[in-house]
Amino acid sequence: MDLGNAQLEWFSYVPVFNGNRELPPEEQLRLDIRRMRSIDRMDQLSWGEEGAMHTWRDQTLQKYLQDDDVGPLLRRVPTAILVSLRQFTENTRNFENFVIDGEVQADPVEIFFHISASLLEEGNLLAEINAAIVRAAVLSGDELKNFKGQCDGSRPLESTAAPASSESALPSAATPSATSAG
Numbered sequence: 001m002d003l004g005n006a007q008l009e010w011f012s013y014v015p016v017f018n019g020n021r022e023l024p025p026e027e028q029l030r031l032d033i034r035r036m037r038s039i040d041r042m043d044q045l046s047w048g049e050e051g052a053m054h055t056w057r058d059q060t061l062q063k064y065l066q067d068d069d070v071g072p073l074l075r076r077v078p079t080a081i082l083v084s085l086r087q088f089t090e091n092t093r094n095f096e097n098f099v100i101d102g103e104v105q106a107d108p109v110e111i112f113f114h115i116s117a118s119l120l121e122e123g124n125l126l127a128e129i130n131a132a133i134v135r136a137a138v139l140s141g142d143e144l145k146n147f148k149g150q151c152d153g154s155r156p157l158e159s160t161a162a163p164a165s166s167e168s169a170l171p172s173a174a175t176p177s178a179t180s181a182g
Contacts, residue, residue: 017123
């Protein structure tokens with residue numbers, strides 16, 4: 001029984017959001033997602049400890065906390081949103097065609113700030129990306145192989161039951177590729 005792919009670390013993901021996969025490849029939103037290991041998921045359990053996310057925010061987001069407009073708002077962001085922000089920033093990279101205010105954006109924090117305004121809306125881009133992160137983390141062995149091809153649209157999305165945790169009960173389509181960090 002194949003229990004996983006320890007070599008797979010990063011994979012390319014093309015969101016389904018807003019018909020993105022029907023666009024010409026050079027116009028598609030695309031990013032790399034890190035496939036979290038079991039130890040990464042275990043570490044996430046500590047994020048709920050008293051003050052853990054505020055400590056992370058204060059250490060990691062200093063540039064934004066010092067901004068006169070963003071800082072006060074960021075200090076009031078609920079812990080659940082900080083968890084989502086941390087998961088997004090630590091597990092994404094190489095953003096392609098993410099244009100904000102006419103400029104290509106590659107900073108995951110800036111992207112999160114601009115696409116998270118509608119967190120509770122059905123079909124939200126951020127929810128889709130975070131669901132893909134979680135979905136890829138819980139797949140192993142043959143499941144992971146069967147999921148391959150869906151991230152870039154080369155295979156149709158399969159109707160799969162969402163994992164039991166509420167954080168991943170969102171529409172997702174993640175597909176690992178041979179992209180790995182070296």
